[in-house]
Amino acid sequence: MDYNLMREFADSWGLLAMALFFVGCVAFAFRPGGRTHADQAARIPLKDD
Template sequence: MEIYTAMRHFADSWGLVFMFVFFLGMVLFLFRPGAKSAANEAAQIPLKED
């Protein structure tokens, strides 16, 4: 039961901070300049002929 309590406290504090920072990083990564052209190029990969 003590391990559960320790993990719960970690998840409520540092786990939440980590998830928020990760989410913010992903949003910034997706809205960076040049992301649209990279995404369009990656989307066309399955449609290219060998």
């Protein structure tokens, strides 16, 4: 493939894919019920079984 063609693809569709991935990660982090899972994960190193 030609460098310019790959660059144009990355500039358009690659940027769109990365933006959608970022929005999905942010939405996943702030989903309902996510805080309880994050609190449980934060307490794992402090557990003394």
